[in-house]
Amino acid sequence: MEPISLNELALVIGAETDFQENTDTTIQRISIDSRSLEPGNLFWAIRGETHDGHDFVDDAFDRGAIAAVVDNVATKLRVDDTLTALWDFSRWYRQRQNALVVGVTGSVGKTTTREMIHAVLSQKLTGTQSPKNFNNHVGLPLSLLDIEQHHEFSAVEMGASAVSEIRDLTNIALPNIGVITAIGEAHLEGFGSVENIVQGKGELLEGLPTDGLAIVPGDIAATDDLARRANCQVIKVGCGPENDLRASDVEVHNERLTFNTLGRAFELNVLGKHHIGSALSAIAVARHVGLTLDEIADGLKQFTPVSGRCHLQLIGSCTVIDDSYNANPTSMKAACRLLRDWRGANKKILVTGDMLELGPSADEAHCELGEQAAKAGIDVLLALGKHAEQVIAGAKQYGFEDSRAQHFDSVERLNEVLSEYLEPNDVVLVKGSRGLRMEQVIWSLGDVARAA
Numbered sequence: 001m002e003p004i005s006l007n008e009l010a011l012v013i014g015a016e017t018d019f020q021e022n023t024d025t026t027i028q029r030i031s032i033d034s035r036s037l038e039p040g041n042l043f044w045a046i047r048g049e050t051h052d053g054h055d056f057v058d059d060a061f062d063r064g065a066i067a068a069v070v071d072n073v074a075t076k077l078r079v080d081d082t083l084t085a086l087w088d089f090s091r092w093y094r095q096r097q098n099a100l101v102v103g104v105t106g107s108v109g110k111t112t113t114r115e116m117i118h119a120v121l122s123q124k125l126t127g128t129q130s131p132k133n134f135n136n137h138v139g140l141p142l143s144l145l146d147i148e149q150h151h152e153f154s155a156v157e158m159g160a161s162a163v164s165e166i167r168d169l170t171n172i173a174l175p176n177i178g179v180i181t182a183i184g185e186a187h188l189e190g191f192g193s194v195e196n197i198v199q200g201k202g203e204l205l206e207g208l209p210t211d212g213l214a215i216v217p218g219d220i221a222a223t224d225d226l227a228r229r230a231n232c233q234v235i236k237v238g239c240g241p242e243n244d245l246r247a248s249d250v251e252v253h254n255e256r257l258t259f260n261t262l263g264r265a266f267e268l269n270v271l272g273k274h275h276i277g278s279a280l281s282a283i284a285v286a287r288h289v290g291l292t293l294d295e296i297a298d299g300l301k302q303f304t305p306v307s308g309r310c311h312l313q314l315i316g317s318c319t320v321i322d323d324s325y326n327a328n329p330t331s332m333k334a335a336c337r338l339l340r341d342w343r344g345a346n347k348k349i350l351v352t353g354d355m356l357e358l359g360p361s362a363d364e365a366h367c368e369l370g371e372q373a374a375k376a377g378i379d380v381l382l383a384l385g386k387h388a389e390q391v392i393a394g395a396k397q398y399g400f401e402d403s404r405a406q407h408f409d410s411v412e413r414l415n416e417v418l419s420e421y422l423e424p425n426d427v428v429l430v431k432g433s434r435g436l437r438m439e440q441v442i443w444s445l446g447d448v449a450r451a452a
Contacts, residue, residue, distance in 0.1 A: 001027075001028055001029055001030065001093075001145045001146065001147075001148065002028075002093075002096070002097075002148050002149060003026040003027070003028050004026060004027060004093075005024045005025065005026050005027075006024070006025050006026075006027065006042075006066070006067055006077070007024055009027070009042075009077065009089065010077050012088065012089055012092050013069070013077070013079055013085040013088050013089050014079065014085075014088075015069065015077035015078055015079045015085065016077070016078045016079075017076070017077050017078070018076065018078075025066060027040070027041065027042040027066060027067075028040075029041045029042070030042050030043075030044050030142065030145060031043055031044070031060075031065075032044050032045075032046050032053060032138065032142070034053075034056040034057075034059040034060040034063060034065075037060050037063045037064070037065055038063075038064065039063070039064025039065075040064060040066050041064070041065055041066065042065065042066060042067055042068070042069065043056075043057065043060035043061075043065040043067070043068040043069070044068070044069045044082060044086060045057055045068060045069060045070045045071070045082050046082055046083055046086070046138055047071075047082070047083070048138075053082070054070055054071070054072060057070060057076070069082055069085060069086075070082060083137065083138070086138070086141050086142075087137075087141055087168075087172050089141075090140075090141030090142075090144045090145060090172050091141075091171070091172045091174070093144060093145055093147075094144045094147065094172070094173060094174055095174065097147045097148075097149065097151070097154075098149070098152075099127065099128075099147050099151045099152055099153050099154050100152065100153045100154070100176045100177065100289065101144075101153070101154050101156060101173055101174065101175045101176055101177070102114075102117055102153065102154070102155045102156070102175060102176070102177040102178075102179065102285055103156055103158050103169075103170065103173055103175030103177070103178050103179065103204055104117070104155065104156070104157050104158065104179045104181065104281075105157075105158040105159070105160070105166055105178075105179070105180055105181070105201050105204050106179075106180050106181025106182045106183070106201060106217075107181070107182050107183055107184035107185070107186040107187075107197060107201070107328065107330055108181060108182050108184055108186065108274075108328065108330050108331045108334070109181035109182055109274070109277065109278055109331075110135065110157050110158070110159065110181055111133055111135075111157060111306055111309060111325075112275065112278050112305065112306070112309055112310075113179060113181045113277070113278040113281050113282070114129055114130060114155045114156070114157045115129065115303065115305075115306055116278045116279060116281075116282040116300070116303050117129075117155045117179070117281065117282045117285050117286075118155045119282075119299045119300070119302060119303040120282045120283070120285070120286045120291065120295075120296050120299030120300060120303075121153050121155070121285065121286060121289065121291070121299070122299065123291060123295040123296070123298055123299040124290075124291050124295055125152040125153050125289070126150060126151055126152050126153075127151050127152055127153035127154055127155065128143075128146045128147055128151055128153075128154045128155075129143075129154065129155040129156070129157075130143040130155070130156050130157040131143065131146070133157065133159070134157070135156075135157035135158055135159035136159055137165070137168065137169065139157075140156060140157070140158060140169050140172060140173060141172055143156050143157075144156065144172070144173060153289070156173055156175070158170070158173070158204060160187070160200055160201075161187040161189075161190035161191070161357065162187070162190040162191060162200065163191065163196050163199055163200045163203075164200070164203070165200065166200055166201060166203040166204050167203040167206070167207065169204075170203060170204050170206075170207035171207065174207075175204070175207070175208065175212070176208070176209065176211075176212050176213070177208070177212060177213045177214075177215070177285055177288065178204040178205050178207070178208050178212070178213070178214050178215070178230070179215045179281045179285065180201050180202075180204065180205070180214075180215070180216050180217060180226060181217065181277060181278065181281065182217050182220070182277060182330060183197055183198055183201060183217070183220055183222050183226075184197075184328060184329060184330025184331070185197075185328055185329040185330060185358065185361065185365065186328035186329075186330065186357075187328075187357050188357065188358045188359045188361055189357040189358060189359035190357065192359075198222045198225055198226065201226070202225070202226050202229040203229075205226060205227075205229040205230040205234075206229050206230070206231075208230055208231070208232050209232065210231055210232050211232065212230075212232040212233070213232060213233050213234075213235065213284075213285070213288050214226075214227070214229075214230035214232055214233065214234045214235070215234075215235050215237060215281050215284050215285065216234060216235075216236055216237070217236075217237065217238055217277055218236030218237055218238035218240060218242060218243035218244070218246075219238035219239060219240045219243070223236060235284045237277060237280035237281055237284060238276075238277065238280070239276060245261060245262075245280050245283060245284050246261060247259040247260070247261050247276050247279075247280055248260050248261065249265075250273060250276060252272065252273050252341050253343075254271070254342055254343055254344070255269060255270075255271060255312055256268070256269055256270075257270050257271075257272070257273065257275055257276070257279075259276060259279070261280065261283065262283070262287075262293060264293055264297070266279065266283075266296075266297055266300055267297075267300070267301055268300050268301065268303060269301070269303070269304070270303070270305055270310065271305070271310045271312060271321060271338055272310060272334060272335075272337065272338040272341070273337065273338075273341070274331075274334035274337070274338070275310075279300055282296070282299070282300065283296055283300075286299070306325075307322065307325075308322055308323070308324050308325030308439065309322075309323060309325050310322075310323050310338070311323070313442070315445045315446055315448075315449045316422075316445075316448070316449030317424035317425060318422055318424070318425070318426045318427070318428055318445070318449075319345070319425075319426070319427040319428070320427075320428045320429075320430070320442065320445055321338070321427065321428065321429040321430070322430060322439070322442050323335055323429060323430060323431040324353075324430045324431060324432060324438035324439045324441065324442060325434065325439075326432075326433055326434050327352070327353065327355050327431050327432050327433050328355050328358075328433075329355060329358075329365045329368065329369070331431070332352070332355065332369050332372070332431065333372055335350070335429055335431050336350070336369075336372040336373055336375075336376040336378070337376065338429065339376055339377075339378055339427070339429055340376035340377055340378075342427055344425075345425060345426060345427040346423055346424065346425035346426050347379040347380060347421070347423060347426045347427075348376075348377065348378045348379050348380075348426075348427055348429075349378070349379060349380040349381075349382070349418070349421060349422075349426055349427065349428045349429070350373050350378045350380070350381050350382070350428075350429050350431075351382045351383075351384070351414070351418060351428060351429065351430045351431070351432075351438070351441055352369065352373075352381070352382070352383045352384065352388075352391055352431055352432055353383075353384045353385050353431070353432020353433060353436030353438045354366070354384070354385030354386055354387045354388070354432060354433055354435075354436055355369070355387070355432070355433050356433040356434075356435050356436075357433075362387055363387065363390050366387040366388075366390035366391045366394065367390045367391070367393060367394035367397075368394060369391050369394060370383075370390070370391040370392055370393060370394025370395035370396070370397070370398075370400070370405075371394045371395065371397065371398050373391075373394075373395050373400070374394075374395045374397075374398035374399060374400045375398060379404060380404050380405075380421050381395050381400060381404065381405045381406075382405075382406055382407075382408065382414055382417065382418055382421075383405075383406070383407045383408070384407075384408050384409070384410075384411055384414050384432065384436060384438070385409070385432070385436055386409075388407035388408060388409070389407050391407065392405045392406065392407045411436075411437075411440050411441065414441065415440070415441060415444035415445075418441065418444070418445070419444070419445075419448045422445075422448070428445065430442055
């Protein structure tokens with residue numbers, strides 16, 4: 001973050017202060033978590049769903065905070081609403097930077113696409129990206145504050161669970177390029193319908209400048225609807241013949257993906273065909289800003305998946321695909337296809353956790369997951385959560401044997417049964433919504449391997 005004086009910050013966010021002196025003291029880092037705060041940082045108190053930052057202001061000062069932004073009277077900068085003040089400051093700060101901002105949203109693949117764009121652009125340019133999954137109304141503003149004057153780009157992730165949330169984030173980030181990764185049944189509880197998801201994700205494109213660039217998935221029913229939302233150049237990406245940037249000769253080789261586009265071959269060390277959209281989006285962004293095909297190919301080849309997102313591990317004599325970070329019906333379908341296409345495994349084992357925030361469609365979606373697992377030729381299906389019975393029931397409707405399909409309400413019991421199924425050269429894919437903490441299955445597999 002570029003240095004800013006407390007006095008200037010107070011003016012930007014319209015804060016009342018009780019400073020008696022040193023109002024020209026500068027800050028270079030903002031923290032919303034007193035535990036990670038370093039001496040000289042500014043503490044910004046945010047009221048969240050489970051914690052209120054105002055409860056930790058004293059702790060922040062004990063740890064060396066230079067000041068705090070609060071919405072109550074307390075050596076501080078007082079504002080009416082600390083979240084609105086953070087948005088205002090972040091937008092003001094972003095307007096002062098020259099970096100090209102790439103906004104990425106979609107029902108699935110946001111983090112992978114954002115990471116891939118960053119990996120490719122970094123072959124030639126200096127830039128930043130959202131840390132971890134900082135993609136909401138707090139994380140996005142903080143991501144923008146990482147931009148400094150020497151940065152040429154920033155790839156930021158935008159998440160939402162209801163209509164209008166992407167519009168709010170777009171108004172803060174002011175992106176030059178907008179990427180929509182996919183449209184699927186994610187956060188249906190908040191959006192209400194797939195049509196509303198299209199509307200919500202399209203808000204990113206509506207906020208792009210006329211000299212900007214919109215990149216949309218070209219192989220879905222909502223392609224044209226999304227494209228109409230943009231008042232700038234639109235590039236459709238995918239495998240179909242109608243796309244502006246099209247992948248052909250796609251081949252999946254377990255741990256590697258190859259395809260052709262723009263007259264040359266590209267190779268990525270990723271698992272599954274579903275990464276094609278992310279790769280094509282990264283190519284489109286990179287071509288727009290002037291990278292050569294060789295530079296793009298090098299960036300894609302060097303890309304490494306993030307832990308918890310189709311991350312490959314060899315645990316003991318088994319191959320484990322850690323896709324535990326999150327799940328929805330669209331990404332679960334991709335997981336089933338990944339296992340379907342996997343070559344050379346002794347057994348293919350799918351371990352699922354509930355897909356959350358699906359609202360009234362939850363039972364049906366979990367039953368369909370079981371059906372997809374059966375059709376994909378998976379050998380063992382273990383399901384965890386309140387909807388695990390629906391998953392197993394769906395699988396059994398399509399011929400899955402009782403001995404190969406079990407549901408659990410305890411991750412400890414699931415781990416015990418999984419260890420009993422395991423044999424050398426099995427491939428195990430673990431996936432579920434964040435609330436199920438499916439990484440516990442990955443940890444247990446590691447413990448089993450170390451004890452062997």
